[in-house]
Amino acid sequence: MAQDSGQGTGLRDLxxxxxxQEFLRRNPxxxxxxxxxxxxxTAPGAHVAMEEMAHPWGLSFSLCTAGLR
Structure with a gap:
């Protein structure tokens, strides 16, 4: 398994x-x-902030993750 810079994650195997996910996790x-x-x-209307943050990164938050069940 190929390893990346000693971090223990074989990026070629992903x-x-x-x-x-690994790319974003390493992006400051x-x-x-x-x-x-x-x-x-957990603030009122937080789902709007979450959607606005996620959109430029090409992501979406599930309602369960957002605590909005």
């Missing part, structure tokens, strides 16, 4: 979704956006 701009929106995720 499917598309797994690779995308995404991490900042994600942390910012997670701080307000």
């Amino acid at each position: 499917d598309f979704a797994g690779f995308a 701009a995404y991490v900042r956006d994600y942390q910012k929106v997670m701080r307000v995720r």
